[in-house]
Amino acid sequence: MSNIKALQWRYAVKKFDAEKILPEAKIDVLKQAFNLTATSYGLQPIRLVVVKNKELQESLKEKAMNQVQLSTASHVLVICIEDKVDKDFILNYFERVKQIRETPDEILDPFKNFLVDDFGKKSAEDLTIWAKNQAYLVLGTLLTVCATEEIDACPMEGFLPEEYDELLNLKEKNLKSVLVLPVGYRAKDDIFSSFKKVRRPEEDTIINIY
Numbered sequence: 001m002s003n004i005k006a007l008q009w010r011y012a013v014k015k016f017d018a019e020k021i022l023p024e025a026k027i028d029v030l031k032q033a034f035n036l037t038a039t040s041y042g043l044q045p046i047r048l049v050v051v052k053n054k055e056l057q058e059s060l061k062e063k064a065m066n067q068v069q070l071s072t073a074s075h076v077l078v079i080c081i082e083d084k085v086d087k088d089f090i091l092n093y094f095e096r097v098k099q100i101r102e103t104p105d106e107i108l109d110p111f112k113n114f115l116v117d118d119f120g121k122k123s124a125e126d127l128t129i130w131a132k133n134q135a136y137l138v139l140g141t142l143l144t145v146c147a148t149e150e151i152d153a154c155p156m157e158g159f160l161p162e163e164y165d166e167l168l169n170l171k172e173k174n175l176k177s178v179l180v181l182p183v184g185y186r187a188k189d190d191i192f193s194s195f196k197k198v199r200r201p202e203e204d205t206i207i208n209i210y
Helices: 003-010 025-034 054-062 087-101 105-120 123-147 161-167
Strands: 046-053 075-082 175-184
Touching: 003 123, 025 046, 025 075, 025 123, 046 054, 054 075, 054 161, 054 175, 075 123, 087 105, 123 175, 161 175
Parallel strands: none
Antiparallel strands: 046 075, 075 175
């Protein structure tokens, strides 16, 4: 499918076919897309938890207003943010840049020092807001890739993050859950799959300046 046709095909699935499981090759594509997504400064303050265990998916459903997508999905993707983006986190990023690109310190140091200083001045709340913004960038990437790969998905905010953090042992990894994305194949009896898209006309959403 073309990108536009794929986006027209996509919708927020209300019910997955629980008998259909995504091939690992499809999941690998989503993992790669997650890792390749754009983030501010390229710092990637995000992690992805991929849940296939059905018992755990049922527990995740209970902590998300019993939304059936979580238990019927092939996999549940939980997008998390790093709880701590500090000097060491930034220095580790620049060490990767140095190793992969073989960029000398005299070129890296000015930008590295700027980021260390800038992030050191941010409050914990500011850092959380910044990291959450990166999670939404990732969500957009994943939704687009899902559409082009004909993987059905349903983005979710309606869950209890603290409960998810406990269920998935995220605190031990210094992570916080932010967004949830069940993926799989739509059920044949999901009537929403045949609904026409409702969007504002382009003339109301796009401003052309030539």
